[in-house]
Amino acid sequence: MADRGIPTTNAFRVQDELREEILTGTLPPGARLRAEPLAERLRTSRTPVREALILLAREGLVDIEPRRGAVVRSFDAADLLDLYDVRGLIEPHAARRAATRIDAPGLARLAELCALAEARGAADDAAVEDQVGFNEEFHRIIVDAAGSPRLEAAMRAVAGIPRAFRKAFWRDDAQREQSLFCHGQLVDALEGRRPHFAEAVMRMHIVGATEFLTEVIHDDADAP
Amino acid sequence: MADRGIPTTNAFRVQDELREEILTGTLPPGARLRAEPLAERLRTSRTPVREALILLAREGLVDIEPRRGAVVRSFDAADLLDLYDVRGLIEPHAARRAATRIDAPGLARLAELCALAEARGAADDAAVEDQVGFNEEFHRIIVDAAGSPRLEAAMRAVAGIPRAFRKAFWRDDAQREQSLFCHGQLVDALEGRRPHFAEAVMRMHIVGATEFLTEVIHDDADAP
DNA sequence: ATCACGGGAATTGGATGCAATCAGGGCGCG
């Protein structure tokens, strides 16, 4: 019988909801996260909220100081570069592994995401947000397809940063073109079981993004 | 003023104690982790124990099935190879970064650990356990010295596996010699600020260990 | 005016109570 829903615990649901609110910016950096109001808003008690906050602290999305409460972590240019440095390490490796392991549904979804991204464009803000979402799923599929639980765990321990930081990519025409092209090449590489090429494409993709980021950061000092 | 003690919460203390017991094998794979007995043994209540268990699940050391309890995770050869695959990715990168960032106390401690390891040998079981401990600290110092919070996080998300699996290294003379030599070369590389060489040594070190592991696994099917 | 200090409110970490769920065993039925 198909498992309807996910019979998981309340703490994990809260964790997911709070993570989403932090990544979208609904809960901005610096926002205090007091247990009682959150519990009330999310229809539960302080205990699961507390567990969720501890997990999010582990993910690097919130700072907890014992006895003093939790706040949404603040991110700066250094964080962004640090994140991309680690992504530039992990994801090419993941792409290489994925090339010999990814299954048909995964490939199909990647191709679909490419098509969606091509079609969606970046006309308005909503379109840009969709692009960020497509991109996230694309990269996550590849890391998952690498078939290494620990690589997944490493990526999860590192992946989160408010999405606002990423929008710049999709607003820049050259960068968007590069991304779409790389994604297409990646699908080809994975489909053709070419691990070396997949790795190389992914490396180009992320190094390119990193350098673009560096430029942007230097230009407008810090306005995500 | 020097912060005496660690003003941390109880849940983290429990987490550390349980992690240690799992890594040393005091809590063997498959052992059920019921909240109440643990709470009593660790002089606290079920709440912090529960939080600790959730965190350890995130580290991959325990399995939690909602409503059914927690057990110490079982590890197999595939886990070990997966772990070393990711270490082989992360640690050379960390070594390269550390070469331009590590400070004098860090270097001094690394040299000290080398000396201790040389002196300690591997005569009896206690000596082997000490070697495993020295080795753990050596590698952790380098990852920390890389100065990348996310690289540290990635490593922490991945690092745990019962120490029994690692003892084989230090019982094998050739392998122990290789390890000691590489560690010495690493100290030289870091001290001389030679990032490329540090990376190369670390890569050799871990690939060597991985291949040794593969051999051992094939030999005696699965007896850590 | 600034700063140190004290007291009360707010808030967290931890302990405990309670309902829901799961395991296990005895009973009835085929």
Add this chain to the structure above:
DNA sequence: CGCGCCCTGATTGCATCCAATTCCCGTGAT
């Protein structure tokens, strides 16, 4: 004799309660 179902005990997950700490603000001294 084997199989499945219900009932009971155990255990979790969540809600609530309590103590300890921290925050905040007003007061007074310098």
